[in-house]
Amino acid sequence: MKTYFDCIPCFVRQALDALRFVTDDENVQEHALREALRLIGGLDLKRTPPEIANDVHAIVRKVSGSDDPYVDAKRKQNETALAFVPELRELVQASDDPLETALRLAIAGNIVDFGFASVVDEERIRGTIERAMEYPFAADSIRRFRHAAMNAEAILYLADNAGEVVFDRLLVEQLPRGRVTVAVKGGPFLNDALMADARMAGLDEVCKVVDNGSRVPGTVLSTCSDEFRQKFEAADLIIAKGQANYETLSEMDAPLWFLLQAKCPVIADDIGVETGTMLILEPRMA
Amino acid sequence: MKTYFDCIPCFVRQALDALRFVTDDENVQEHALREALRLIGGLDLKRTPPEIANDVHAIVRKVSGSDDPYVDAKRKQNETALAFVPELRELVQASDDPLETALRLAIAGNIVDFGFASVVDEERIRGTIERAMEYPFAADSIRRFRHAAMNAEAILYLADNAGEVVFDRLLVEQLPRGRVTVAVKGGPFLNDALMADARMAGLDEVCKVVDNGSRVPGTVLSTCSDEFRQKFEAADLIIAKGQANYETLSEMDAPLWFLLQAKCPVIADDIGVETGTMLILEPRMA
Numbered sequence: 019m020k021t022y023f024d025c026i027p028c029f030v031r032q033a034l035d036a037l038r039f040v041t042d043d044e045n046v047q048e049h050a051l052r053e054a055l056r057l058i059g060g061l062d063l064k065r066t067p068p069e070i071a072n073d074v075h076a077i078v079r080k081v082s083g084s085d086d087p088y089v090d091a092k093r094k095q096n097e098t099a100l101a102f103v104p105e106l107r108e109l110v111q112a113s114d115d116p117l118e119t120a121l122r123l124a125i126a127g128n129i130v131d132f133g134f135a136s137v138v139d140e141e142r143i144r145g146t147i148e149r150a151m152e153y154p155f156a157a158d159s160i161r162r163f164r165h166a167a168m169n170a171e172a173i174l175y176l177a178d179n180a181g182e183v184v185f186d187r188l189l190v191e192q193l194p195r196g197r198v199t200v201a202v203k204g205g206p207f208l209n210d211a212l213m214a215d216a217r218m219a220g221l222d223e224v225c226k227v228v229d230n231g232s233r234v235p236g237t238v239l240s241t242c243s244d245e246f247r248q249k250f251e252a253a254d255l256i257i258a259k260g261q262a263n264y265e266t267l268s269e270m271d272a273p274l275w276f277l278l279q280a281k282c283p284v285i286a287d288d289i290g291v292e293t294g295t296m297l298i299l300e301p302r303m304a
Numbered sequence: 305m306k307t308y309f310d311c312i313p314c315f316v317r318q319a320l321d322a323l324r325f326v327t328d329d330e331n332v333q334e335h336a337l338r339e340a341l342r343l344i345g346g347l348d349l350k351r352t353p354p355e356i357a358n359d360v361h362a363i364v365r366k367v368s369g370s371d372d373p374y375v376d377a378k379r380k381q382n383e384t385a386l387a388f389v390p391e392l393r394e395l396v397q398a399s400d401d402p403l404e405t406a407l408r409l410a411i412a413g414n415i416v417d418f419g420f421a422s423v424v425d426e427e428r429i430r431g432t433i434e435r436a437m438e439y440p441f442a443a444d445s446i447r448r449f450r451h452a453a454m455n456a457e458a459i460l461y462l463a464d465n466a467g468e469v470v471f472d473r474l475l476v477e478q479l480p481r482g483r484v485t486v487a488v489k490g491g492p493f494l495n496d497a498l499m500a501d502a503r504m505a506g507l508d509e510v511c512k513v514v515d516n517g518s519r520v521p522g523t524v525l526s527t528c529s530d531e532f533r534q535k536f537e538a539a540d541l542i543i544a545k546g547q548a549n550y551e552t553l554s555e556m557d558a559p560l561w562f563l564l565q566a567k568c569p570v571i572a573d574d575i576g577v578e579t580g581t582m583l584i585l586e587p588r589m590a
Contacts, residue, residue: 055345
């Protein structure tokens with residue numbers, strides 16, 4: 019997805035939110051916000067929004083003096099999500115269709131937008147789970163996803179955020195054993211999941227976990243490791259979680275299934291749906 | 305009111321909206337948006353938001369090739385508001401308390417945010433009028449406003465937008481005849497009311513109308529004419545309509561009554577109310 023002009027005020031807003039997360043010093047916030055404005059004023063808008071966001075957040079990291087200012091927040095998000103595991107597992111086990119239930123929960127996991135909140139609203143998570151369980155996905159989409167998943171030899175699962183990876187594990191458990199590789203980020207960006215988060219979620223107990231060699235949000239192949247790119251090309255099914263993966267991969271010709279909620283109005287417009295829609299987006303070639 | 309950091313993404317959003325209003329050429333939009341970002345990155349944030357907005361909109365005017373790109377929109381806004389006059393006048397005349405009714409309608413006029421819409425939603429205006437008529441303003445505020453208005457020798461009424469001035473006329477008609485001067489802007493800024501709008505509203509038939517010698521939104525005295533400043537200092541009651549007048553005058557020690565709806569969350573926070581609150585703000589010294 020290209021960067022729309024409407025993304026630009028949002029980059030500024032995101033920079034401000036992130037700066038407030040990493041420092042209380044208003045002079046530092048102001049100086050960095052000015053730097054972000056000048057940077058955004060000069061950026062190449064032909065790139066995708068996550069690539070631009072990565073450049074903007076480099077300023078935030080510099081201010082924070084930490085390469086991973088969100089490490090504590092991510093741990094808390096994983097802990098909050100892990101507390102839901104017993105009831106989520108019960109939902110899957112009690113279901114007539116465990117794969118479909120796990121698929122719905124994986125999408126619910128994306129909807130739970132932890133953002134900068136270090137304390138996550140458990141009521142909101144519960145409401146989101148209930149909404150995903152009842153959501154009117156096209157029956158054909160679920161049927162085709164099942165068919166694709168059951169027949170794939172090499173499934174690459176592109177993870178999104180900390181916390182969300184806990185939900186992802188439930189779906190991975192329903193996919194053919196030994197055929198799934200989950201990819202996390204190669205370096206920290208906001209609350210994007212890293213190897214440590216995948217381990218907290220226990221993903222390494224149920225499948226292979228690799229990192230993609232890149233800290234850019236979403237999946238920008240040119241910034242990823244050769245090893246990851248080979249996995250990407252060899253996969254006959256790629257499950258891509260979240261908005262940033264859609265933004266960076268939507269124009270790619272690959273066996274991509276996007277699982278996400280269109281939380282951002284610009285992304286929703288790009289897809290052609292209402293903001294708030296939960297999506298199972300099938301490969302174009304399908 | 306000072307410029308808060310939260311105003312900054314909003315300046316960028318406003319610049320984009322305004323650029324889209326004045327041109328369909330995306331290359332022009334992009335170039336001007338970059339210019340706006342660099343400008344905002346270098347601005348003196350000790351100034352009030354309207355002063356900064358004025359600098360940002362200078363870029364928009366340059367792009368538009370017009371000093372007043374909103375002239376048609378303003379005329380339509382006046383026409384739309386004028387169509388309501390018969391029923392508004394009936395409300396005032398049928399009221400037990402014509403001054404209070406006219407005061408409520410003047411605040412309703414501010415709530416009707418015409419913005420960039422060249423077609424205004426009449427249902428929304430009607431809903432706003434109904435809301436203002438029932439709104440639970442403090443009875444003491446209305447009583448004190450009446451007392452101040454009836455005893456003032458020199459009332460200065462700072463107008464806000466085109467369209468809204470039609471509503472203002474109804475309040476002016478209830479104020480002591482011969483004591484009111486309405487001030488409009490000295491030059492165009494968005495849909496701020498100019499002399500032509502005051503005339504369309506018929507304000508010149510019921511009171512003296514002057515311009516303040518400035519195109520900066522709100523009332524920034526240092527940019528106004530000497531003649532206006534003298535009127536401002538001589539007034540023993542100043543009625544200031546809308547957010548921009550609050551933003552630019554809120555810290556001034558003067559007999560200022562602000563009539564507005566706090567539509568912007570940053571302004572609402574500054575006042576200490578919820579977004580959407582309709583306000584009769586009394587002078588600090590009162």
